[in-house]
Amino acid sequence: MPDFMSVFAYFLDIRFVFFVLAGSLAGLFVGAIPGLSVSMATALLVSITYSWDTSSALATIMGVYVVGVFSGALSAILINIPGAPSSVVTTLDGFPLASKGEAYKALKYTTVYSFVGTVFGFVALWFLVRPVSMVALKFSPMDYFLLAFFGLTTVGSLTAKNFSKGLISALLGLIFSLVGIDSVVGTARLTFGLYDLQAGISIVPALVGLFGFSEILMVISDGNFDGEVTKIAKSVVRMKDILKHFAISMYYATIGTLIGALPGAGGPVASFIAYSQAKKIVKNPSVPFGEGAVEGIIASETANNACIGGALIPMLALAIPGDAVTAIILSVFYVHGLRPGPMFIKTSPDMFHIILAGGLIASMFLLILGLLVAPRISKVITVPKRILLPIVGVLCVIGAFACNNRMFDVGLMFFFGILGYFLRKRDYSVAPMTLAIVLGGMMDSNFRRAISLASSESHFMGALFGRPITIVLLILIVITIASNIPAVKRIFSAAGNR
Template sequence: MDLFSSLLSQASPDFFALVFVGSLLGLVVGAVPGLSVTMATALLISVTFTWSVNNAVALIMGVYVSGVYAGALSAIVINIPGAPSSVATTLDGFPMARQGRAAEALFTATIHSFFGTLFGLFVLMLVIEPLTSIALAFSPLDYFLLACFGLSTVGSLTSKSFIKGMISACLGVLFAFVGMDEYTGEHRFTFDIMELQMGIPLVAVLIGLFGFSEVLSTLAAGQQGSIAAAPGKFKPDFKTILKQLPLSLRSSVIGVIIGALPGTGGTVAALLAYDNAKLTVKNPKVPFGEGAAEGVVASESANNACIGGALIPMLALAVPGDAVTAVILAAFYVHGLRPGPMLLQNSPDTFNVILAGGFVAAGMMLLLGLTVVPQMAKVVMIPKRLLMPMVTVLCVIGAYAVESSIYQVVIMLVFGLLGYFMRLRGYAVAPMVLGIVLGGIMDINFRKAMNLADADEGLLHMLLSQPISLCLLGMTIIAVGINLPWSKWLFSRRGASSGG
């Protein structure tokens, strides 16, 4: 096969060494809140400017694959997602760490990130052309409905109150509107504060809601011990891995499809996969939200499978699937590559080098995940009176590092305080993050769809005449219906009556 011959032709020590260095760098930037794969890739453009294309691709793919995976490390160990796509991992990963199961959580994240990455790359290799045409067929209305479907997962992210989950999500969507409207250029909810014109920065919000609010909750309650006595001894059980594979496969499929849709990305994919896991996994050993390994499986498979998905429109159409692929696209242009419909015909070798880099990076990620990462899990043993001040400084510097701006730090602190009170009053913070991620997509595509509907024969006609729209509408209605409290009550009554 082309791929394997290409992989073998790349099997120089240099290629492997560069992927390894990239993977190590990815592990650091992915795990440290505030440092992002996007930032690291952008920095690498200047470093690799004079390198050969193959060497540059090797380094970039190493950073990309390991960086996406490494977001799970801080999510599991200290409850701060290293990247937005690891938000869903915190929901069960951190409770696992608190129960002394950090080693198990990290092992699960490593194995299923590896599986998700491989799956995404195989899909990229096999179905790049048909998947691209499906992604291209999405209209603004479809994107709006897809975002609605994503928001319908709120029910899964709120273990206690559906209403409070929806309020949290609505607030998140409203926060997404702050700043300059990209459609009309008008300022929304900025209240004449100049800094707010830039909008609410997602990374700062994430660090605040998850990281700083954890510091406030822990130290305000006067907790002195460590997060867990020890990461816990964990003996890998292949039966468990095999049992988790169908879920990993389903989540990877979701990851690839969402990844292939430009503008959506790993966060939406991971949350949708988490929602799917909650609906499909019957009787997990530990309930979801309280340390279910299945939650980590779904989230990590999906966000890593997104890598292959996001590369599909980038390579086939030169349309980046997310921020990282946008920077990678720029890096490719710098190196004289021209991603687009002619890439596969004009430069099949380059396509194979990208694939080879991805596969080798997945292997390096597995290697580092099984050897280096378990040592990092020992962070949970540090007493909270030492760990929490360190986390606070990391939160402040992490937020500052995004744009070298104090404004980001202030936003982080404010959202940290908000997150503290939200936790106290029983509001889940994950729906707010989902709202912020999806709010912009919903708003812009809703208005585009309305404009198109005005020019066409109306919104209803548009909705009913497009199979993708109809399908997404149906899925959204079903998802909302399943998550509504009355439907849960109805199902439990039906279950009780059939059982009795």
């Protein structure tokens, strides 16, 4: 394993470990406080780390990402409000267990299996990113376009209550991504004479607006400012009892990694599928599922943390993010002049090592912070939102301004904030829009390149769609779209009933 030493060299780099720790601490609080999200924190960090060197920026962001996904479970267990969407399933058994006076036990299981899931995901990333990159080298421009399109349809179908709304959100994101000077012919598109729009819509203010500012407006309009915290009484939970579920957790981790690797799918889907599998597989849970079964917590937390490594596979090998946070991390790469894709591992192996090392060190901090700090965090979870939200508002303004030092970007952030607020109020998810904003430029240029190349061939359609990879992607897209059309759904459910 030639990478082994390069990755573990970062474990001895005090500066690197410090940045991961700082990110992990930030992730612990941000993830645990409902109303603040990992996506929001990562989006803010992109602007703050803009002037940093790449390794420090990535170390901090990996800390926030790994520990933030885990700590979403803390509020799910203690106040029945998931700190992150991927912890929704954890509330089903976590809160009932905490209500029985066993919050400490729930936290300990959550910590250990989040750690297991995270490490599994990063090991999978380590081993799978090269083979996936090799396959990606065979991709044509049309394949890239279709893969991104598949990602948008998947995320549209999974994150919105209504498939049309999910796709509309993605299309709006694509429109925003086209604003500015066209990269192929150099014509200004959709700028409406505004000089500031010629360089395009900066990703950072758009993300800070969609995830940060709109979240503030959502929390305020929901009026859910405070929650009641379950008391944590320390009890003896033997590691031997916790680890007896280790074998089955590998199955949940595999589910999480594979679902994370699907462009567009993410933690919430992974934890839901793993939980349904647990209900089928575990015949004799400690208590029935939904009443505080540790088996439910294990399934949900292992899968959603394993998603992290999984989501990084398509991001690094194909430049197609697996979820909203990896879409933001992809923008960090662009901000620092890096270009993920099939050649990334060969051209920038050091960056790959940084991500692996950052993730693995963050998983160790997850274990330490989860066992030592998490049980004492209950006071922080209930910081009144009336105090917290205006401060986050100030951070959003700084975050939007800092990326280009332009007040125009602050205005853009407000625009995306209010747009995100209204979209979310009307059940449109902002995740497809985020992915589309990040992927739109790539989709546009690859689509036109594919059309151009195919038009010089004698069989236009054959050249465009005749390759095996293209056919597989087309089939996947057709299945995704067809399975979300209500009439098709009805036919399948009728056939199933028969």
